Amino acid sequence: MDSRNQAPQKSSSFSSATTNKASREVDRNLSLGALRHGDHDRRSGAGATWEQIKEEGEEEEEDGSGDPGVSALSGEIDAFIHHGGVSIPETTLVKFADAVELQIAQSEKARDKWAADGNGELLLAAIARVAALAKNPEASTKYTSGARRVTTVMHHAMAFLENEFHGLLEPKAKDTCKLARRPPSFEQGGHEADRCVLQAPDTGVANTTAETTPPYPPETVDRLRSIADAMVGAGYVTECTQMFLVARRSAFEMSLLGLGYEKASIDDVVRMTWEALETEMATWIKAFRHSINVGFSTEHDLCSRVFAGRHASVGRAVFADLARCVMVNMLNFTEAVAMTKRSAEKLFKVLDMYEAIRDASPVIDAFLSASAEDEPAADSHRNALTDLKAEIAAAHSRIGESAASIFCELESSIRADAGRQPVPGGAVHPLTRYVMNYLKYTCEFNSTLEQVFRQHRRRDDDGGNPFAAQLTDVMELLNTNLEGKSRLYKDPALSNIFLMNNGRYMLQKIRGSPETNAMLGETWARKQSTNLRQYHKNYQRETWNRVLTLLRDDGVLTVKGHVQKPLVKERFKQFNSAMDDIHKTQGAWVVSDEQLQSELRVSIAAVVVPAYRSFLGRFAQSFSAGRQSEKYVKLSGEDLEGIIDDLFDGNPSSMSRRR
Incomplete structure (x- = not known):
């Protein structure tokens, strides 16, 4: 069957869905590649004659592939473009331009423009020939009328191609990503629109694990x-x-x-x-x-x-x-x-x-x-x-x-935090909690912050990590700030409890974060531990040395083997009063870290309870059993241990209520 009588079929890549040997031959001869210098010579043979070229065009016309007018004239047009000195009638230029324009018009009316003649590549090849003629200096000088016609058709062809190019680039309605209506940019709340993503082919330039779809088939x-x-x-x-x-x-x-x-x-x-x-x-x-x-x-x-x-x-x-x-x-x-x-x-x-x-x-x-x-x-x-x-x-x-x-x-925030109200009970200060938690998350970016500070905050750090040095500065500044806040307490013992609480919190936070611990290093941790031990000693000295003095026989309570009963009575009264005061006040103090609380209680009991038991064993028999003994000897060794166990849990109480 003659291919010219067949109904045009949809094509892909500008190729007809059904091709035969003749159409493939035309496609090779009329493709855009034929317009490259030297391509025609390679197909027709070196030194091809005008008669040979013309015969190729006539054979294509007989095959019936594409528009006969365009096909028949293409050989002459190619010879004119690529072979200097070859002349053609001006009417040939006009006829070729008319034929191409007709082909464009037919494509513009078709539903699938590129299948109008069964092969869109043929149309592009024809348009490329028109463009080559429009740029040909010999055509513009020798054939004024024909050149004008060619230029007109070229502009028409380019407008046609622009429309086609634009239409292909624009997404079709069925392919358009249906984006969920997004709230205004500044509204809050989680929202995730349907994703319309671009493909990331394996180009060797960037790797991605995102699932993508091609922008075009x-x-x-x-x-x-x-x-x-x-x-x-x-x-x-x-x-x-x-x-x-x-x-x-x-x-x-x-x-x-x-x-x-x-x-x-x-x-x-x-x-x-x-x-x-x-x-x-x-x-x-x-x-x-x-x-x-x-x-x-x-x-x-x-x-x-x-x-x-x-x-x-x-x-x-x-x-x-x-x-x-x-x-x-x-x-x-x-x-x-x-x-x-x-x-x-x-x-x-x-x-x-x-x-x-x-x-x-x-x-x-x-x-x-x-x-x-x-x-x-x-x-x-x-x-x-x-x-x-x-x-x-x-x-x-x-x-x-x-x-x-x-x-x-x-750092500026720490310096500016100069509150005049002490934290009740000597507990961990909010500033300490804020700074330490902030630093914990900050140190998760330690390598990034090292880059940042190396670039933007140069300092004499002997080639070390500038961010680590900055971090150390922050910790020193926080310690200085807390020492100032500790002086807001009138009781020196409570000042040391406050410093212990905050120092212990800082140390625990540092050790609980591998990144922060690595940044500050063991030197800082050892220094902090030393400070904590000093605060502990200071607290015991301020609170319990006075109590231990009451339990010490310094040569006044016994004279030549005789107990000085009035002085012993006074000592018991003073001890009972001191313990009542400690129980009432320090029971309201706060040590939230259970380990620190236990360490404090154990260290106190290890010193005070044995001393009190010894004092009790030496002087309790000085009082007659009954009311006199109960008046002065109000605490047993177990009672004293119980009082110590009640300290630092934030519940004020008195010895009388406890009993």
Whole structure:
């Protein structure tokens, strides 16, 4: 059956669904590749004659492949374009232009434009010939009327290709990612829109574990490549690349919107509450990492596929422009964050941003390296990527400076905390809890903060870790602050309990965090333990030395073997009063650390109880049994142990109530 009588079928990659030997031969002769200098010679043989070339065109017409007018004239047109000195009638130019325009008109009316004649590649080949004629100086000088007609058809053809290129780039309704309606950028609450992501093919440039889908099916990419090849070859590189750039930038922004990210102005960011800003920062980090690790790889691959072969440099330039456009908008957010009021709670999200930006630089370096290998000569797209790398480095520096300043604000906060009200019971001060918990989480970023302080807070640290040195400064400052607060207590014993509580809390927090412990080191821990032992000794001296003095026979209670009963009575009265006072006051004091509480009670009992039992054994028989004994000897050894066990649990009591 004659192929011209068959109904056109849908094609993919501009190829007919059914082809025969004749159509394949036409496709080889009329493909865009035939317009490259020297290609025609290789197929027709060196020194091909005009008659041979013309016979090829006539054979194609007899085969019935494609439009007969275009096919019959293509051989003459190719000879004119590629063989200097070959002349053709001006009417041939006009007829060829008319035939191509008719072919375009038929394609414009068809549902599947690229299957109108059974083979879209034939139409592109014809359009490429028109473009070559329009640029041919001999045609423009020898055939004025024909050249004008060719130029008119070329403009029509380029408009047609622009429409087709744009239509292929725009997502179809069924393929459009249906994004969940996102609340305004600054609203709170968890929300996760359906993700519309870009593919991250294995380009060797960036690795990602994200599940992605291709932005276009393979047949669409093939069509885009063919149209781009025709448009760029015709000199319409600006129109082609701008359409591609606008479409892909829009698609990129839609994918980020699917991740919940929306652009916000610097003024909006600066005015945000911390709760709103924290949400925006988390969303930005997710979107930024997606862009670097997924989006860029996808777009790089797509650009290299659409602008392939001799137009590869165009694709690299498009990718570089796209990457820079996307990143400039995203990096504006980092500048806005750096301008917000610095406060301690922002540190961790700022460090997350710092790490995300830091990790982006090697990815851009990889694209730059790949570009240098493909095309060593410097060009505009490499300059764009170099500019982008510089902008990322600047954003990294701004965020790093902000992180360093935020951490240093902690020192200012400690210095400014000069409260005049002591914590009841000598308990752990809220400042101590806040600082130590803050440092615990801060030290989880220890390697990052080391980078930050090495870059932004240079100090004479003998080549050591500048963040560790900064951390030591904070601990010394906190200790100094707490020593000042301890003087708010009128009772020196309670001052030492306060210092013990806070010092023990600090030590436990440090030892409970491997990162913090590694940063401060054993030297600091040993110094802190020494301080704690000193506070303990000071407390015992202030409270119990006076009690032990009452239980000591210093040569006054017995004279020449005789007990001085009035003095013994007074000693018992003083001891009972002292223990009642200690029980009542120190029972209200707080030692929340169970181990420290136990250590204090055991150390007190180990000294006081044996001394009291000895005193009781020597002088209790001085009193007659009955009321006199009960009046002065109010505590047994077991009672004294019970009083000591009641200390430091925050429950004030008196000896009489206990009994």
